Amino acid sequence: MLKTFSIGGVHPHENKLSAHQPILTAAVPEKAVILLGQHIGAPAKPVVAKGDLVKVGTKIAEAGGFVSAAIHSSVSGKVTKIDAIVDASGYAKPAIFIDVEGDEWEETINRTTTLVKECNLTAEEIVKKIAEAGIVGLGGACFPTQVKLCPPPAFKAECLVINAVECEPYLTADHQLMLEHAEEIMVGVCILMKAVKVNKAFIGIENNKPDAIQLMTKVASNYAGINVVPLKVKYPQGGEKQLIDAIISRQVGSGALPISTGAVVQNVGTAFAVYEAVQKNKPLLERVITVTGKSLAKPSNFLARIGTPMKQLIEACGGLPEDTGKIIGGGPMMGKALVNTDVPTAKGSSGILIMTNKESKRGQVRNCIRCSKCVSACPMGLEPYLLGALAENTDFERMEKEKIMDCIECGSCQFTCPTNRPLLDYCRLGKSKVGTMIRARQAK
Template identity: 85%
Template sequence: MLKTFSIGGVHPHDNKLSAKQPIIIADVPAKAVILLGQHIGAPAKPVVKKGDIVKVGTMIAEAGGFVSAPIHSSVSGKVAKVDSIIDASGYPKPAIFIDVEGDEWEESIDKSTTLVKECNLSSEEIVKKISNAGIVGLGGACFPTHVKLSPPPGTKAECIIINGVECEPYLTADHQLMLEHAEEIMVGINILMKAVKVNKAFIGIENNKPDAIALMTKVASSYAGISVVPLKVQYPQGGEKQLIDAVISRQVPSGGLPIATGAVVQNVGTAYAVYEAVQKNKPLFERVITVTGKSVVKPSNFLARIGTPMQQLIDACGGLPEDTGKVISGGPMMGKAITSMDVPTAKGSSGILIMNKKEAKRSEAKSCIRCAKCVGACPMGLEPYLLSVLAEKGDFERMETERIMDCIECGSCQFTCPAKLPLLDYCRLGKSKVGAMIRSRK
């Protein structure tokens, strides 16, 4: 029997329209806009100014603290300005604007495709190299990878869990990455194991990707301690806490860190980026992005430079369809609608979903019928109907007591609600307010 997590979950339609579409190398943009806040934690601090010449891989912003990550140029050319731009959240954020001239890379980067298996670096040297390369979690949260690889005092890693689930509907970037770069991912996993000093790694892949399960299992057989765990299809299995539960049957305590279970979770894209950083001296300045939608002429997977305007990738798929109702950065469950096609891609840009008007239209909210479907669907064991009422009333103190900070914003509650209530919207509002309250106490 296939494994899965123990509480809640829903089954949205896969809609993996771009599955098995080979990764296309996207054109280098004419202008790149590289955001300074591409990770959880402190934004990076610019170390370049207007007029400076940069190459592909040049560090253009340094980490703003321990929980932060440096940012590197994805293009070569001249810095036009350091200014702000509307990002995927809809708010103006600081960014570095670069006018592209050619495509000159830093000489230290190994551009060859030759597989490099051997890694003779110490654990500390690996973590430092990952930190310097600006590697962050590519599964969505963008948590700086070097922080995860440095467990706090009193905790110890027992295993690495690699997230190859990609449970978000429509998205196929991780799936295709596994099919095209399985060996590099395995070397990256080996490096991650060495970094946290463990001898076990599990790769969780949902059963709707049988080709990836077969290939990764075959390749993993040559690597000691690495095994593939096929999982039942269930959203949101790609959530860190849900994946730990599914793979090793341990639960992260409320308010606790995943390391409390002995597991360090990394995305397959992150494992690949770690391989490139440690073995090829390549900072994180590009990633695989799915561009998809039911009306899109050619749903595709692109290897795109960070800072590429989303419009450019949409154009490469045949342009914006006439019946477009909404464009989402990410997937339909956890992604956010963007207000402009000029929004630049970032390290956390897993996909661009173009929804038609029929899909994008929200149904009219009705009165709660007390069916408790949202409670049954919540993978964190919360009561979304109650949390939404508290948010509407502004009772944020009670929301804190009811564990709103455990909410992973997966949208399972809203997806399953027959009354079409905006439960996720209220939970997000409450979580942001309670989070601000908690920070103000410190």
């Protein structure tokens, strides 16, 4: 029987329209806009100024704190300004603007496709190299990888869990990455195992990707301690806590860190980026992005430079369809509607979804009928109907008591609600307000 997590979950239509589309190398943009806050934690601090010339791979911003990540140029050219631009969240954020001139790379980057298996670095040297390359979690949360590889002294890592689930409907970037770069991913997994000093790793893949399961299992057989774990298809299995539950049957307690279970979780795309950083000296300057939608002419998977305008990738798929209702950054469950298509891609940009007018219209909101479907669907065991009502009435103190900070914002509650209550919106609002309250208390 296939494994899965034990509480809640839903089954949205998969709509993997771009499945098995080969990864295409996107054109280098004429202008790149590289955000300084592409990760959880403090924004990076610029180390370049207007007029500076940069190459592909040049460090243009350094980590702004312990939980932060370095930023590198994805293009070569001249820095024109450091200014604000609206990012995928809809807020103006600081960024470095570069006019592209040619495509000159830093000489230290190994651009060959030759597989490099052996890694003779120590765990500490690996972590340092990952930090220097600006690697962050590529599953969406964008947590700086070097921080996750160094758990607090009170905890000990027992295993590495690789998230190759890609449970968001429509997205296929991780799936195609496995089909085209299985060997490099395996080396990356070995490097991560060495970094966290464990001798076993589990790669979780949902059963709707049988070709990836077959290939990864075959390749993993040549690497000690790595096991591929087929999983039952259920959303949000890609959530860190849900994946740990599914694979090693341990639950992360309320308010606890995932490492409390002995597991360190990394995305499969992160494992590939770690391979390139450690074995090829290549910083995180490009990633695979799915561009998709039911009316899109050519749903595709692109290897795109960080800072490429999303408009350019959409045009490479045939342009915006006439019946476009919304453009979503990410997948339909957890993604957010973009305010315009000039938004630059970032390290966390896993997909661009073009929704039709029909798909994008929300149903009329009606009163809660106490059906409890949202409670059954919540993978964190919360009561979304109650949290929604508390947010609506601005009772954020009560929301904290009802454990709103445990919410992973997966949208399962809103997806299953028959009365179209905007439960995810309410939960996001509540988490933001309660998080601000908690930080204010801690600052006193």
